[in-house]
Amino acid sequence: MLDAESLAARRPDRAARGYLYYRHALIVRITHWVNAIALAILLMSGLNIFNAHPSLSWGRSSYSDRAPIFETGAATAADGSLIGITRIFNRSFDTTGVLGVSSDGGRQVVKGFPSWITIPSFSWLAMARHWHFFFAWLLVINGCVYLAFSAIGRHLSHDLLPTRLDWRSIGRSIVDHMRFRHPTGVAATRYNVLQKLAYLSVIFVLVPLIILTGSAMSPRLDSLQPGWIELLGGRQSARTLHFVVAWTLVLFALVHVFEVLVSGVWNNLRSMITGRYRIPPDPR
């Protein structure tokens, strides 16, 4: 690969408006988009599954003496209309239209999450489970391909592990992010330290945790070593954690898309499709 600075020195005309840099390998690009699709479908089919029992508790079973941590339900108002109610730690909120009661085919119906965020859009547990498990396997296989490539192709050690310099510049990187200031020149060929830490925590913490908490809900896998799911607080706790980790991944995705938008959406999209990223020139 050409050294960015020598390229810029040889082609001063191009350096003025930046130059294209091959930033993402083919396997990274493919696995990225497979992940994007799989995670979206897993979230939406997962919410359809959640709707079959729209309640989260902590403990070994649902019927301990403790109240649920999170629950959606419905009540009938004096005029006969339905009110959606969401309870979080004993506090109730009116969430009509979104949680508890929402419109489905023009009719107000009692359901946890609304139809526009579930797959299938209407309550169909058996089908939602087929979607969920198919894309769960796709995520796992895709993740294995990515990890194998990252380890063998040194994507992990070269691009993702923070360097000593990264750790020292973490404060400045935080300030840069808050000011929406994005790297230019050679610095733009690399991930910044916050980006590296975000990606590493998704790859090595959040995704493994969501697979683990999902597996803990399997009665067959629970028999692997009777009692192993106690480490997660029990079966219903694992279900609650699965839900929390899923929304943490959504939070990551929102921040990720936000950063893509504010740091040059077309340039970023091109680099994740063709691999080529236009390096903005260093300010003079």
Place this chain on the structure above:
Amino acid sequence: MGDDDSPRRVRRNLLAAIGGLLLGGCDALSRTEWFPRILRVGEDLSRRMQHAVTARKSMAQEFSERDLSPSFRSNGTANPNDDEYQTLARDGFSGWRLQVDGLVEQPMGFSLQQLRSMRSRVQITRHDCVEGWSAIGKWKGVPLGDVLALVRPTVAARYVVFHCADPMDLAGTKYYESIDMEDAYHPQTILAYELNDATLPIGNGAPLRVRIERQLGYKMAKYIMRLQLVDSFAAIGQGRGGYWEDQGYEWYAGI
């Protein structure tokens, strides 16, 4: 320019339209014949993986008395709407017989009294419903393996089918389920007649329900009337091995 034509509004409508198309596409795919068949590759992978990483006789977690759920939820049928069943229930199931037949050398009938006099197993286990809830109960019953030892399945027998008393629809379709011989001979697979130290209530499947602790709740048929040993369940119900399986749920309910 009116508010309706503002770029922001146009963009929002466009996004909503794309979202609607994608969602509608997922719904349409779900209703085809071919697409769910592709999705079910995941089901096959799950079953194989679960069997590969756990032993044939791996044991489900057992709990202590203090973990018992305050009351054990009755789900699905709470009281079978069936004349024959109601007649049996009125007499405390004294006239009830468990019929065991099919691919066996010695078809037999068992009264509740006979089953109660056989070796019993007590287990405090968690019941995981496919809907997402779970409850912990104390079950007492006769190991299914002991019953099978008496009727002696032939070498051709591959599945145990549970025929139940509860009608599931207006046409009178009865609940049924099936498991393979590996689960049938599992030490925790019992035909339970007691729940939480009391006679099994009607809401939980009286007089007899099966416990299959490494699978989801819908496998654990209630109101059992007959066990049939078969080499294939293709000719029973709609051929998928159980009432809920016929509605699209997995036959192996390990997750």
